Amino acid sequence: MKEKASNGMKNIFFTVGPTQTHPKLGEYLNEGLERGVYSISHRGKESGELFAHTVSSLKKLLNVPEDFHVFFIGSATEAMELIIENCVENKCFHFVNGAFSKRFFQIAQELRKHPEKCEVPAGEGFNMQTASIPADTELVCFTQNETSTGVKIDMPDIRTLRLKHPDKLFAIDIVSSAPYAPVDYGVIDCSFFSVQKGFGMPSGLGVLIVNDKCIQKAEKLQAKGMNIGSFHNFPALLKSAYKNQTPETPNALAIYVLGRICYAYLEYGPERIRKETDEKAGFLYEFLDNNPRYPAFVKNESWRSKTVIVAETPEGSAPVLKRLAERGYIVGSGYGEFADKQIRIGNFPMHEAKSIKRMLKVLE
């Protein structure tokens, strides 16, 4: 897509989220103001139409089946809490290979569930053929793209596992993979993302997509007298969603802008976005594989994320980030313990191939 330094500065953000904003963000924000979107009643007809437009555009863009429900919440982190509260009575299972998949696991611990995990070292993926999930697991949690390390999980691998466990609910974090990576909703019961990554929006909106099996599980727990949360429990979110509303006064600005961006992506073509993302990831990894100063952190090619590319920086990340920033390219540092040892490059629809190439020239 055509990216533009829409913030008026020369900087281009290749960070992994928040990141470069969509080139039309300013236009959409002002349009929302002109149209009164930030003033109209959140219980009225006009607001309901905007809500419904965003939901239908999003479902079309992400290939979400009609019978899934879309809930607007505050963040992907909140989605993790809500999924655990509403879908787990006693036990869930997590595939952990970095900070964000670990966060999902820790939230289950904090909520006094009894999560178990399959954990592999940072930079590695999973062998789903050999993964062993306890029989009494109610929910299995995946992170399609581990933003801290740049490792992906492919849908066919999840499908393999699902065939062995048709009785369990499957949840997937698609935070930094949407709208690029396909999700097979035939084997997934709920997914979630936040808008400050592949959608190029300001942060502050989480999107949670759930099927009726998740709703039924929440209702079952509620009937048992369990605490499944209050205003944002699944039955409450569903009741409001049927009216094209949220239980609380919603982030109408973000819902409106998300609808506009989904529509823009649909017009541009989801397949074209996917093809461009693959191409950009292709020459990013090619560059890393040919430059011993920046070896790719993820060695196994089949585990390499196309949207979050992580490079090791044997000379330390600080001088590399500084050199890039001086030329207007803002790239992310490594995450947590890797802060000084790695850099992370976001490859989202807003990022143009030619700017990535220019940025790589600076790295050379």
Add this chain to the structure above:
Amino acid sequence: MKEKASNGMKNIFFTVGPTQTHPKLGEYLNEGLERGVYSISHRGKESGELFAHTVSSLKKLLNVPEDFHVFFIGSATEAMELIIENCVENKCFHFVNGAFSKRFFQIAQELRKHPEKCEVPAGEGFNMQTASIPADTELVCFTQNETSTGVKIDMPDIRTLRLKHPDKLFAIDIVSSAPYAPVDYGVIDCSFFSVQKGFGMPSGLGVLIVNDKCIQKAEKLQAKGMNIGSFHNFPALLKSAYKNQTPETPNALAIYVLGRICYAYLEYGPERIRKETDEKAGFLYEFLDNNPRYPAFVKNESWRSKTVIVAETPEGSAPVLKRLAERGYIVGSGYGEFADKQIRIGNFPMHEAKSIKRMLKVLE
């Protein structure tokens, strides 16, 4: 303050929130984009400075003592859930006189606490001198301004009660009273509001203000092994707030705009805003008291809100709202069972006296 049909249309929103936006909202939104606020890292120095600026401006504007903590969350509804989860082990007590104070009570029920209440009919306030609160109550909840009915509670009344119950925590909903109505933080342990009312912002940000007694209570419950929530429990919010951050990626846009609006309010003068609000409320109620077609719903003058003015419409609310809308004045309908019988008029800092007078001319 100078209001402007900032949405570019002739409509002026006198609704009770979402409402007329701040006249400089468009400028602030674009400024945030220009400055890269929507792209910068939420864990970085620049983001921390913006966060700290908003917190300090807000504390100054609302006279919040230095040792209170400001947390940014999704909505006032979320604040209700968090306060109950973090400050109540077994029992809380609620003053209920309308839909929003009732919502607070219901959230306590949903969270399996054992709330009790003092409930009075819609349109009425409380006699705090005679209110009886069970001895084992841990938290007492007030709604400074009941947005559904236009009834206020005065701080001296809360002070009276606090003197009798120094052992309990006191929480106050200031959703539609801030920044107008003073809060005496000597007798209040936590307060909360959302930004789409007196701050004239798009909805989607809740602000929660708590003291150390609330934090200590949460830590005590946590140590007992109770579920106090995960990413947004008070200890987690506090840990992040110390770093000028939120646990999740925050609504940076709203935090930035809130800081700008607080600063603008401080420059304009909080006392001047208060005086203007009193004057505007004065002639709104004077109009209602002199027009039998629109009697004020709240009969007792000492209970009448200055920021949400509710009028009965014996001819039905629909024709009144239609007549006003045709002239560009968008006024709220009654709430819930009063939808067809009342109208509600927001009187916030953005609303200019002269537009209110013009709107009242249409009503006459």
